[in-house]
Amino acid sequence: CQNSFIDLQPISSASTDNFYRTAEDFRIAVNGAYASLQMGGITGNSYVFGEVASDNTVPPASGSVTDQDEFDRFYIRTTNPFINGRWNDSYNAIARYNTILDRINAVSMDESLKGRYIAEVKALRAHVYFNLVRTFGDVPLVLKSMTTPDEGYAYGRSPRTEVYAQIEKDLSEAEGVLPVSYAAADLGRVTRGAAKALLGKVYLTQRKYAPAASKLKEVIDLNVYDLLPSYADVFKVSNKNNKESVFDVQYKSGGAGEGNPWPNDFAPENSGNAVIAFGGSGNNQPSADLIAAYEAGDVRKDVSLATSYVNASGQTIPANFVKKYYDVPVTRGDNGNNIPLIRYADVLLMYAEALNEVSYQPEALTYLNRIRTRAGLKAKTTADVPDQAAFRLAIEQERRVELAFEGHRWFDLVRTGRAISVINSKKDQIRLVNTLTENNLVFPVPQAQIDINRDKIKQNPGY
């Protein structure tokens, strides 16, 4: 009686003890796994790594908060909160995935659904590890859930080859099981095409060009994806999960806390309601260099960015800002746009890149030109790109403008080995604090994680 008097269970939060038991529990748990995609460290702040660090964008005008300026101008401090966020959020997501994978086998439920859930979660885990390994290099490879926090002390950093091997394994297992498409109510889940495209990208990143080319070709051969005729339509809120979308992070406006913050994040500071309702934070501002990179007549430029706006008093205010994601939010940050992780245009360009790396071949040009012609530009000929090296640069240029502000530029430059030369060549425009070296191709490991486990976690060289 005494003990029951003081044995109280939480009222307003569930306990893991009575969860993870039924098929319905796992449906909800897998939803929670997908929810991890929206985390700041995974997608929400991904532009800091993919765009601000590159030559595409510059951070907002802030005097004392240098967190993004450190990425822009390469003096990233080991205490940088974006570094922390990427590491901590990624492992929080991985714990969600591992918990599901560890517990689902014990539950009796529809085996095909169980298999699909496992495949979805493995694909998500591969996605998160792929971001981690590209961001930090060697990272701890955690593949099972922990019951006590002390187990975390056992994990040091695994060599990136091991991490890539696990990513390939997860994706290979997933792609065979995942469906090619889902019913409307389930659009947004990982598809077979998404897993293949991601695996293609993983191969490409490791410079395994032949497997990359064949995997990406499999995506094309699924025949479920196509480019939309209008570039602008690709990003319209009303046009979510269209034929060009291979894998998107899903958002929904309407006050449920599921909105996309980017449209407000990227509108200019002090623009009031002139650019977007509830104003903007001025993040991820297109650089002059990127603006100049658009060829004349490229329809993508005006869809993607603007260089001024007219304010409520009728004054024209010069400001470079991202326009690609635009919605009319009900409250600040509550926009309905999805954020594309893999678009079919990306698949086509990666395929072209992989083919060209296997050997210089005209076939690669057709994929590049599909992108160009949709953008209102004239197709390139073999005369324009006479050799493998020229084609590489053409792909690089096309990816930069086609996929601008979608988080690819920095990782593209690293993948192609061009990051050091490209960024250093623009050091005056970027006002680089430090000249880039090999060390800068991965970012520093969070200081806090080193401090807490000094024996196992060591800093990357140069930081």
Next chain:
Amino acid sequence: RSGLAQEVLHQPVSLNVENQDLKAVLNELSRAARIKFTYVPQVIAVENKVTLKAKHERLDVVLDRLLTPLHISYQVSGQYIVLRKQTPQSSTSNPNQPFETTADRTITGTVTDEKGEAIPGVSVLLKGTQRGTVTDPQGSFRLAVPDESAVLLFSFVGYKSQEIPVGSQTQLSVQLLNDETSLSEVVVVGYGTVRRADVTAAIASVPMNELKDMPVSNAATALQGKIAGVIVQQNNGTPGSTPAIKVRGFGSISAGNTPLIVVDGNIVDPNVFSLLNSNDIESIDVLKDASSAAIYGSKGSNGVILVTTKGGKVGKTRLNLDVFTGVQEVTKKLDVLTSQQFAEFGKEASNNAYLDNVPGASINDPNPARPSSYLRYRYPRGEIFPWLNFDDPAAVAALPDYRYQDLIFRKARISNYQLSVSGGTDKVRYLVSGGYLSQDGIIKKSSLDRYTIRANVDVSVTPKLKVGLTLNPSYKSQQEVQSNGHWADNGIINSALSAMPFAPIYAADGITYSSQTALAAPYNYPGITNPVANINEYNSRYTQTNLLGNSYLEYAFLKDLKYRASANLTYSGYRRNAYRTSRIPLNQLLPPNLAVGTIASDQSISWLFNQIVNYNKTFREVHSLDLLVGMESTRLNYENSDGSASAYANDLVETLNASAGGATSRVSSSARQNASISYFARVNYSYMGKYLANVSVRRDGSSIFGSQNRWGTFPAASLAWRINQENFLKNVSQLSEAKLRLSYGLSGNNAFNNFYPYVATLNSDNYSFNNNLVNGLVPASLANTQLGWEKNQQLDAGLDLGIFSNRIYLVVDYYQRITRDLLLSVNVPSVSGFTTATKNIGKMENKGWEFGLNTRNLTGSLTWNTSANVSFNRNKVLALGPTGDPIKSSSGIGETNITQIGSPIGSFYGYRQIGIFNNQADLDAYPHDATSRPGDVKYEDVNKDGKITADDRTLIGNNQPDFIYSLTNTFSYKGFDLSIALQGTQGGQVLNLSRRFFENLEGNANQITTVLSRWRSPNDPGNGLTPRANARTTGNNNAVSSRWVEDGSYLRIQNVSIGYQLPKPWLDRIGLEQARLYVSGQNLHTWTKYLNYNPEVSNYEGPLTGGVDYGYYPLARTVTIGLNLGF
């Protein structure tokens, strides 16, 4: 006076005793009738056995029946009934007649108190004989003595006894000294009371008389400085806000540090202090050491504050009226830049950023020539607003200069009214009081209205059965303002200090609010909100209802054996209706904006039930024993709900019903509970009042902890030795008290803000598939079934020393407090999925000295009393998590505090500034940040690796003072009284993080005038600490560093009050019992070097982040006049 005597004698008493000694019967009678008997024991044979039966009879009738057969006469004298031996030749009508006048000399004299007033009823005894008398109503006596060697012994309850050798004198004038620290005074301890003389532990009683005139809306505020070892920190000047209270330093890291607050047996939240009327408080006792607090077991580790409210007394009905009213104003305003100073500064900041970043730039380049990608390269040059042109001296001189601080602060009024009625008979005693406090805040619009009612009733149902009831309903209504917080969130103070002094208040129409946003876009200035609108356009009415209820039943099975059961209920609920109108400028957004209505409410019901059996007996006159066993159970049920909506058509109706609802509305609710059950026992033993011992043990079970570790046992013991009672000291007449105390014990802590920290919980994290919302659940924490009590072991050694009839009374304590198995939300490798987990880890020490000194310097018609105390506490972390890694904590802006082994908890953590790089040569000569330029801050290369990195951050200060002290002097002369209380702390530091706003030198928000001493050029280096103005900060200048760590020492005139007690004859004429008028000043002056409003501020009050000031509601200076009337 005779009327009073009649009242005493006519009160009805009931008694039923058979064959008991007279002494016991007199004791019974004095209890029943709330009177005291005084007599010379050697004269009155109190050991005579008597029998007495009385049922609701008048006291004089009963006394006649009891005393006449024994030849004892009686007379009422004040509160006393004086007993005298009747001699055959004297009659009761002539009580002044001394008896047995057989000797040769007669001594006459008078006995007075310190004020010179006669004391009737004083026992006068010829030492070594049974011969004696008592003084008459005029304080006179006559006594025959045999010779000049005679010694007279004068004694009276409440006064120090005196021996006077007669010598050749025949006329004596004797003054008895009030026994103020009166050792017979009762001290409240857990589940009982004990005589001050018998106290074995570190227990301090608040001197209530020093609190009486303080015009405070929170009773806890008045405790500041009153008790050695107790820190009361007023970190917020919001009317009614409860200060932070700590006893003997920080006892915990993650669990609470606030002492347990017990009001009349109810364990309550500290915020209850804001609902108590100071006038209703009879006493406040603080249990500081483990041996006294251990009776509260798991809840006592941070000390216990016991508040006892006033009850009724037997006697005529008394009516008291207390009223005060006064004015408050802010104690200080900050010096900020004028518009003209700002223009020069803002221009310099923009130019420096431009020169730094654009090769070939010149400060003469016009705005359009400066790149648009970074607009802070540009500064106002009249392009858009002709009046705003930093280049035009005439325009600069004509800039408006709004003194925003003057626009947000005001002189505010405070008034308090309280009426109480009390009285009682032998059956029923009662006190009923009602109070109303009305206080306007010094920030415009903020206010507090508080209504309190208290009814305390005690009923003696039969001589053996007593029941009682206390009801204390209270209601308060506050108009809240958003005083604190960032300007971006419409914080009033932050926006008033940050807004550029020429930022417009209104738009051109003179009605619509404007803000700095109107000027911002061309220069990308921040959209600092409008301080005036932040006050006017946000309404938040907060109402709170509380009910403290307490009932008990006490049954005396035997004279020495009592049972008491008490049940307590605390209900507390609040409701907040807030509305932000469409007229308010928001960060970067000029009005109209979306109006937002929010509603929040909560309800907390807790009950506590305990039963105690108490056995109290003295054996053979020398062994006295007090035994107590008991049990207690508690339960708390808490729920809250809130909602918000923003689809309002207009601002006419502010409640949520006026909103269209839909996607912009939100509702939420949650509930939680906890429970505990406890068993406890205590033994007090005293041998001849000389050797004292106390042993207690408590066993607690709490729902907070893991199933493996739910129960904890907390033993404690203490010893005291009253050395002055020993024969070798008995004759040292200067020594009135000398007591050595030693205690050791274990107590616990479960004041954890997490109700279920041991459970692995799930959080919801939702997602959508193709625009369909789907619910998701994800792990939120890891389980820890081992989670258990935080243990606090404390050693205390103390000395109580009274000399010269206790005119000098000193209390010294040394303590060492070690907390182990700290309930710690400890960092764990985030590869586990979580960055922190709750564990029992680590060890921390607090040790220190406390000195309290009370002196009665003058005792004549001019009295002067002084009380002073000083306390030293040293806090040190002894052990932390498994790897001993430090805990870095964030407040406001990244990591600001560190808790590491060997240092005080929550020390400030950052770079140490060692100067300013004055020129390029300086820069080349010392490691610096990659972005540093001349004029930037020079940080110390602490690890000497030739680089300035995050690893160079180090300890840069600590909020915990070296010592805290206070000094109170009270004077009285005739009817006048004067009290002066000073209070201060020394050696603590404050991280003035607000300087991140108003001393960031970015040139886009107003600054404090320290920036006038900034570095301008190698030839004009300023004060060597303040870096250059720069719109794009370089050199990591605004990282958390020692630049913002300031000395938080202060000395404050806490209170000065002057009162006048109207003379008796005047009062008699107007039919008043008593009347006193006073003037009181609170917080009159503070001496400090601290730059912000209040050196006590800590926004992030909590052990890990103490001492961080991010802008809070400042304190008020209050001057009031007051009146106490008694009818």
